Amino acid sequence: MRIGVIGAGAIGGTIAALLDRVGHLVEVTARGEQLAAIRESGIRLDGGWGSHTARVAAAETLQTRPELAFVCTKAQDAPAAIRANAALLDGITVVVVQNGLAGLAEAERLLPGSDCVGALALYATSYLSPGRVTVTTTANTYLGAGDGAAPRAAVDAARILDAAMPAFAIDNFTGAQWTKLMVNQINALPAITGLSAQEVLGDRRLRAIVTASLQEATRVGFARGVRYGSIQGLDDRILRFVARAPRWAAQAVPLLMKRRMGATPNPGSTLQSLRRGQLTEIDYLNGAVVAEAEAAGVGAPVNAAITALVHEVERSGAFLAPHEVAERMRSVLEA
Template identity: 30%
Template sequence: MRYVIIGAGAVGGTVGGRLAEAGHDVVLVTRGAHAAALRGGGLRLRTPEGARTHRLPVVEHPAELGELRGDDILFLAVKTQDVTAALDAWGGRPVAGGGTAAEKLPLVCAQNGVESERIALRRFRHVYGVCVWMPASHTEPGAVSAAGSPHSGMLHIGRYPAGTDDTARRIAADLEKSRILAPVVADVLRWKYAKLLANLANSVEAVTGPISGDDARNLYARARAEGEAALTAAGIAWVGDEEQRQARADHIRFDPFDGSPRVGGSSWQSLDRGTGSIEADYLNGEIALLGRWHGVPTPVNDALQRVANTCARERRPAGSMTVAELAREIDGG
C-alpha cells in the first residue's frame, strides 16, 4: 500500500517519516514554505533515537500526483478547519481501474475532535477514524519532532462510525511495524470523545502557555466539567481515565531528545506558526454545540472558543495572555 499523507505537519510528518523508515511507500502533501523545505532538504525527523532526513515525494496539489493507485491510503492529517478544502481537492481524483478517490479509497481521519469523520462521510464511502495520542511538534518548515519513546505515539483506529475490517487491520499492522502503536477498535468514537475532553485544555494552553499552575488547571477543570455534562446530556459515552491509562500503560513516555521541555500542543503550535486559524470551533465549540442542543450551559467553553479564535485571527503569539487575563475574559464575558 502507498500512504498519501495529506498534511505533513506534526502528526502527518511523524507518521509519514516512521512509515518510510519501515520501508513503506509514502507521499507527503503540504504547501508553502514547508513544501519548499521538504523538496529542498527533505523531511528532518527528530526523535529520541536521533535526527535523520527522509527524502520523499512531495506534492502541493493532487494534480501533481496524477492518477491515484488502487492501493493508496489517504491519510488525512490537516486540522479540522482545513478538512473540507482537502476533501474538495482529493475526493474527485481518478483512481487507476476506474472510479474516484471518494468512491474507492480508504480515507483515514487523524484530527482532534469528532467532526472531521462526519464531514468526510458525506463524500467518501470508506472512512476510518483515528484517536491521536502523539507528542509531536512542527514549528519550522521542513522539520518535525516526535518525543515519544519507545513508540512515537498511539493511534486507535476503526471504521467510522463504528466497526473494524481488514483495511483497518492492515493499516494498523503497517503502523505497528513503524514504531507507532495502533489498536484496532470497533468503538473509535468513544476514544475520540475521551480525547475531546482532554483537548478542551488546548485553548487555555494556546493563549496562556503550558498549563502548570492551579489557576490554569482550574480553568481546564471547569471546561471539562461542562464537557462531561454536555456529553452526558447527549447520551454520548467516552473512555474513562483508567481505561486510557491501561491502554497506554508504559508503552509511550515523553523523552525529550535535546533536554528541552515539550512545546505546546496542536493549538499552541497553530498560534506559534501564525497560521491565522485554530481548531477551537471543533474542540470547545463542539461542547458549546452539544450544550445548545441539550440545554447545558457552557460559558467557559464559549469564552475559550471566542478568545482562541480572536488570537488566531489577529495572529497573536502563543502564550500572549496571562491566566488571570483569560479568567477575566471567561468570567466577565
C-alpha cells in the same frame, strides 16, 4: 505499499517519515514554506521515535494514486483537501487523522466510494519550522469507525501503521473520539497564554479553568448519551467521576495528564497554529463542545468563553497573561 499523506504538518509529517523509514513509498501534500522545505531537504524527524530524514515526493495535491491514504490536515482544512484529491482517493481506504468529532463523517460524505476510517493520534509532536517535526511525547494511534466493532478497513490500516509506530484498531471509535475531545481540553489555554501545556497545568489559576472546562465537556457528552472510550488513561468511569466531583477533586485528572506529558515542553497543536500565523481548529475542539451542548439543550458557558478568547488571540496576535485570563474567566467559573 504506495501511501499518500495529505497534510504533512506535525501529525502527518510524523506518519509520513515513519512509514518511509519502514520502506513504504510515501507521497505527501503540503503548501508554502513546508512544501519547499520537504522538496529540498525531506521531512526531518527527531524526538521520541528517533531520527530519520524522509525523502518523499511532495506537491500541493497527490500526483499518483495511493493504495492507502491518511488525511492529516487541520479539521477546518479537511473538506477542501479531500475535494482536491478526491479523484485519486476514490475506492481506497482513507484514514482521517483529526481532532474533533466531524472529520470522519465529512470524509464519508465526500468520498462515498472509499472505505473511510478515523484515527486518533495520542502522541505529541512539534512542527515549528519548515520541514522539521519533533516527537515530544510518544503514544498510541487508535483507528476505527462508529460505535460498534472496528471495521476490516481499520484493522488492515492499523496493521500497516503499527509496523512504523504503535497503532491499534478499536471498537466504539465514537466514544474514543469523545474521550480524545476531553484530552484536547488542554489545547486552548496554551494558545491563549503562549505557555506550554505543562506550564498551564502547573499554574493553579489556569488549572482551575482547564478543570472547569473539562467537567463541563464531560457533562455535555453524557447529556448526548456518549459512552466514552478508553484512551490515554481516561475512560467512561473516570470521566463520570470528573463530571460529578467537586472542582478541587476533579483537578486530579488534569494533573494526571500533565504527568503523562513528560518533561519536554508540549505547546499543543492550537498554540503551534498561532505561532505559524495560521487559524486554529478551536471551533472543532471547545467549539464542538458548545455545539453539542446546544444539540443536547444544555449550556457550555466555560467552553464558549474559552473559544472566544482563542479567537481574540487569533485576531490580536497578543497572548494574555495568566492573571488576566483568570480575571476574565472569573464570572463564568463562579456562575
